[in-house]
Structures are given as C-alpha cells and as structure tokens.
Amino acid sequence: MHQEEAQPVKAALWMMGAIASFTLMAVAGRAIQVELSSFELMFWRSLVGFAIVLVLVMGLSRAGLRQLVPSAPGLHLARNVFHFAGQNLWFFGITVIPLAQLVALEFTSPIWVALLAPLLLGEALTRRKLAVAVLGFGGVLLVAQPGVQPLNAGHLAGMLAALCFALNVIFTKRIMRYDSVWCVLFWMTLSQTLFGLVLSFIGGFTWPSVALIPWLLVVGVTGLTAHFSLTSALGLAPASTVAPMEFARLPVIALVGVWLYAEGLDPLVFLGAAIIFSANWWNMRAGRPRPVGKEI
Numbered sequence: 001m002h003q004e005e006a007q008p009v010k011a012a013l014w015m016m017g018a019i020a021s022f023t024l025m026a027v028a029g030r031a032i033q034v035e036l037s038s039f040e041l042m043f044w045r046s047l048v049g050f051a052i053v054l055v056l057v058m059g060l061s062r063a064g065l066r067q068l069v070p071s072a073p074g075l076h077l078a079r080n081v082f083h084f085a086g087q088n089l090w091f092f093g094i095t096v097i098p099l100a101q102l103v104a105l106e107f108t109s110p111i112w113v114a115l116l117a118p119l120l121l122g123e124a125l126t127r128r129k130l131a132v133a134v135l136g137f138g139g140v141l142l143v144a145q146p147g148v149q150p151l152n153a154g155h156l157a158g159m160l161a162a163l164c165f166a167l168n169v170i171f172t173k174r175i176m177r178y179d180s181v182w183c184v185l186f187w188m189t190l191s192q193t194l195f196g197l198v199l200s201f202i203g204g205f206t207w208p209s210v211a212l213i214p215w216l217l218v219v220g221v222t223g224l225t226a227h228f229s230l231t232s233a234l235g236l237a238p239a240s241t242v243a244p245m246e247f248a249r250l251p252v253i254a255l256v257g258v259w260l261y262a263e264g265l266d267p268l269v270f271l272g273a274a275i276i277f278s279a280n281w282w283n284m285r286a287g288r289p290r291p292v293g294k295e296i
Contacts, residue, residue, distance in 0.1 A: 006236070006237045006238060006241065007236040007237060008236070008237045008241055010236050011232075011233040011234075011236040011237035011241070011242050011245065012233075012245055014229045014230070014232045014233035014236065015229065015230070015233050015242065015245040015246060015248070016229075016248075017225060017226075017228075017229035018225075018226050018227075018229035018230045018233065018246065019246065019248055019249040019252060021222040021223075021225040021226035021229060022222070022226050022246075022249060023249065023252055023253055023256055024218060024222045025218075025219055025222040025223060025226060026094050026099055026253060026256070027218075027256065027260065028215045028216075028218040028219040028222065029041060029091045029094055029219060030094055030095060030261075031212070031215045032044075032208075032212060032215050032216060032219060033091065033094075033095050035206065035208060035209060035212055036206055036208060036212070037200065037203055037206070038088045038091040038092050039088065039196050039199040039200045039203060040196065040200045040205065040206060040208075041091055041196075041216075041219065042084065042087060042088060042091070042192060042195070042196035043193060043196030043197050043200050044196075044208065044216045044219070044220065045196075045216070045219045045220045045223045046188075046189045046190075046192040046193040046195075046196055046220075046223070047189075047193045047220070048216065048217060048219075048220025048221065048223075048224075049185070049188075049189040049220050049221075049223050049224040050186075050189035050190050050193050052220070052221070052224055053182065053185050053186050053189055053224065054186070056182075057182050057186065067179075067180045067182055067183055068182065068183050068186045068187075069183075070178075070179055070183060070187060071178035071179050072174075072175065072178055072179070075171055075174055075175050076175060076179075076184070076187045076188075076191070077191070078167075078171050079167075079168055079171035079172055079175060079184075079188070080187065080188050080191040080192055080195075081195075082164045082165075082167040082168045082171065083164065083165070083168040083188065083192070084191075084192050084195050084196075085160075085164045086160075086161045086162075086163075086164025086165045086168060087161075087192075089157040089158070089160050089161035089164065090102070090106065090157070090158075090161040090165075092153075092154070092157050093105075093154045093157040093158045093161065095154075096152060096153060096154035096157075097152070097154035097155060097158070098257055098261075098263045098264070099253045099254070099256060099257040099261070099263065100143060100250065100253055100254035100257050100263065100265075100269055101143070101154075101155075101158070102154065102157075102158045103249060103250050103253045103254075104140045104143040104158075104250060104272070105140075105155060105158030105159055105161075105162060106158055106161055106162045106165065107136065107137075107140045107162070107246070107247055107250065107276075108137060108140065108159065108162045109162040109163070109165045109166040109169070110133055110136060110137075110166070110244045110246075110247070111133045111134075111136075111137050111166075112162065112163055112166030112167075113166045113169050113170065114129050114130060114132075114133040116166060116167070116170055117170060117173075117238070120170045120171075120174065121170060121173055121174060121238075123238050128282075129241075132244055132279045132282060133244065133279075135275060135276075135278070135279040135282075136244050136247055136275070136276050136279040138275060139247070139271075139272040139273065139274070139275030139276035139279065140247075140250075140272060140276070141272070142268045142269075142271055142272035142275065143250065143254075143266075143268060143269050143272040143273070145266075145268065169234065169242070172184065172230070172231055172234055173234050173238075176231065176234055176235050181228060181231045181232060181235070184227075184231050185224065185227060185228060185231070188227065189224070230242075233245070244279060247273075247276040247277070247279070248276075248277065250269070250272070250273050250276060251269065251270065251273040254269045254273075
C-alpha cells in the first residue's frame with residue numbers, strides 16, 4: 001500500500017469492531033473450556049464461522065465462489081498455522097491468568113510486527129513507528145509488572161501467542177495484496193476446522209452439552225467478525241500502523257475481568273492504558289496524509 005493510499009482513521013473504526021469481537025470471544029472462551037479443550041473449542045468455532053462465510057459468499061457476494069481461489073496457497077497455509085497456534089495458546093491463557101494480564105502480554109505483538117514488517121512486507125521501520133512500539137510496550141509493562149508476580153504457563157502462552165499473532169498479521173497483510181477478505185476468511189475457517197477436528201480426536205473428542213451451544217455460537221460469530229474487522233483494517237493501513245491500535249482492548253478487557261470474574265484491578269492498568277492510548281493516537285495522527293498546496 002502506498003503512503004497516499006493509507007486510511008488510518010477508517011482502519012481505526014474497523015479495529016473498534018475487532019476489539020468488541022475479541023472481548024466477547026474471551027468471555028465465551030472461558031465458559032466453553034469448562035467442558036471442552038481448546039482444540040475442540042477451535043473446531044466448533046471454525047465450523048460455525050465456515051458455515052457463515054459460505055452462506056454469505058454464495059448469497060450476498062457478487063463475485064461468488066470465484067473469489068475463493070487463492071492466489072498464494074502457501075501464504076494462506078502459513079497464516080492459518082500461525083493463527084491456529086496463537087489462538088489455542090490464547091484460549092489456554094484466559095483460563096489460567098487474569099484477562100488483563102494475558103492481553104497485556106499479547107500486546108507485545110506489535111513490537112514483533114514493527115520488527116518483522118520490514119523483512120517480510122518491505123515496510124519502512126521509521127523512528128516514529130519504533131518509538132510508538134517502545135512507548136506502547138512501556139505501557140504494557142506497567143500493567144503486566146513482570147518480576148512482581150510469579151510466572152506460570154499462562155504467561156508463556158501469552159508471549160508465544162503474541163509472536164504467532166504478529167506473524168499472522170504479517171502474512172495477512174501479504175495475502176491482502178492478492179486475495180479478497182472473503183478468500184482469507186474462507187480458507188481460515190476451513191483449514192482451522194480441519195486442524196481442530198484432527199487434534200480433538202487425538203486427545204479424545206467430547207460433544208458439548210446443550211447449555212454450551214449458545215457460547216459456541218458466540219465464539220464462532222465473534223471469531224468471524226473479529227477477523228473480518230482486522231483484515232479490513234489491514235487493507236486500509238500498513239500493518240505496523242494497524243497493530244498498535246488494538247492496544248485499546250486492554251482497558252475494556254480489564255473492566256470485563258473485574259465485572260464478570262472479580263479479578264483485581266491495579267491502578268497501573270489505567271496508567272499503562274493511558275500511555276498506550278497516547279502511542280496509538282500519535283501513530284494515527286502522524287499517519288494521516290497532509291494536504292498539499294493548501295494555504296492557511
């Protein structure tokens with residue numbers, strides 16, 4: 001994407017939809033994993049998403065099934081492997097550490113995007129983008145407080161999920177040069193349905209109870225809307241601009257943790273969030289194209 005074509009404000013609006021979807025997904029994920037493993041959760045979530053994508057493509061999209069033929073199958077496979085691994089790690093993490101802490105660890109992902117985008121996307125690693133990433137990470141450290149609390153498998157899962165999500169962003173950005181959003185969502189839901197099914201049978205497949213069905217629908221729908229929103233945002237602005245916008249999810253998920261799960265809320269969460277919001281605003285404002293030849 002050329003600099004003059006970037007639309008960071010529209011990308012930010014799409015990211016608001018992604019934040020709402022990811023938050024609802026976390027709540028549903030915790031409820032589901034009382035009965036099912038993360039692999040089974042991913043199977044049902046992807047199956048619901050695949051059915052919705054197929055119906056929408058056949059019923060509403062003018063391009064129809066033609067747009068589902070991938071231009072770069074290898075990129076789709078790599079993206080979906082990294083996303084599947086990251087999402088399973090993330091769903092595991094929400095069951096063992098507080099939501100705000102997991103999200104804080106997950107938000108090291110934009111730093112990886114900023115560092116990897118020049119190598120994999122050819123984007124420039126400017127001083128501003130690097131400063132935004134460092135500033136945002138400083139806010140995350142205030143929330144996570146590494147060294148103050150004992151670390152466990154949930155913290156490791158959060159860090160590894162962040163790396164997988166960064167690679168997912170990188171590969172999504174490359175795919176969007178060739179394929180449509182519907183193509184990305186179709187192959188994501190189909191491949192991850194198969195991944196989840198195979199791995200579920202290895203561990204012993206469990207059918208969900210009737211009470212769990214509404215939560216499975218929620219996680220399936222929000223999984224789709226989250227990635228539709230994220231992919232749309234990546235089509236409007238560079239990956240290293242879009243990724244830091246998701247930092248706004250931190251105060252939202254922290255309040256959800258307090259409201260639903262009585263998780264402790266440290267004032268540093270809001271201080272860290274303020275720093276993160278400042279970094280996002282700076283990044284978005286600096287990314288707006290300036291008028292040319294206009295006198296004031």
